[in-house]
Ligand SMILES: NC(=O)C1=CN([C@@H]2O[C@H](COP(=O)(O)OP(=O)(O)OC[C@H]3O[C@@H](n4cnc5c(N)ncnc54)[C@H](O)[C@@H]3O)[C@@H](O)[C@H]2O)C=CC1
């Protein structure tokens with residue numbers, strides 16, 4: 001467990017998911033987590049769990065040892081500029097989960113601050129995120145602390161900052177892509193006879209099983225696909241029709257469109 005006081009600036013979708021994960025994992029005491037937001041009404045369940053809910057960013061930043069910034073890319077610079085005097089580079093770590101804002105950008109606003117860029121996904125709420133991290137100006141101890149924190153909330157991978165936008169697409173946006181894939185399976189499942197609840201359970205557990213084959217057994221997808229595709233069978237018939245309709249191609253194009261959106265705006 002961490003005894004450090006953690007401030008989460010921006011308690012939106014991701015900020016509140018991080019708070020939930022910190023609580024669920026037992027990494028932090030509820031009393032050591034403060035989440036800020038302008039309108040705090042949506043944070044009632046975190047408040048009920050004992051998390052400090054604040055509108056005062058200056059006070060929250062001053063009292064924290066770790067400041068997680070989960071603001072939108074368009075207002076993060078302005079908000080950090082506004083509260084720059086509340087930061088103390090001598091004793092704090094800044095963790096930014098903001099898309100497309102570089103460590104140099106952050107360093108420009110908060111010179112000398114130990115900065116970690118982290119790219120988790122919303123499964124962080126249930127300790128199942130993959131979080132890509134990169135850092136600047138951080139001591140071994142600080143980076144170890146941040147890695148330990150995100151390890152409690154799923155898995156972590158250290159990457160070069162130049163891959164951070166790619167990590168955003170594959171890991172963070174990837175939750176939406178995976179869920180849309182599952183939803184399409186549910187729709188197909190209903191068409192061939194299942195009620196929605198049963199179709200959802202079968203589709204989600206099947207994707208979980210497929211993922212675990214790769215993660216736990218370290219297999220290549222095609223190796224596992226070969227085990228399923230009986231010659232002249234129904235799997236290959238379905239798979240080939242999906243490919244004729246552009247399945248893999250549409251996913252690859254979607255991933256590159258998402259990436260281009262980050263880098264070209
Ligand atoms: N949602 C996701 O799955 C992921 C989001 N990200 C990044 O995380 C950041 C946050 O994304 P979301 O949580 O989706 O956005 P969001 O819009 O849900 O959350 C941002 C929150 O900041 C609050 N806010 C705005 N100004 C504030 C201020 N001055 N003080 C305190 N709070 C303030 C807003 O009210 C809002 O609740 C973005 O930069 C996004 O690119 C990164 C990975 C995954």
Ligand SMILES: O=C(O)[C@@H]1CCC=N1
Pocket residue numbers: 099168172173
């Ligand atoms: O859609 C977005 O821009 C953000 C970044 C990663 C997930 N959501």
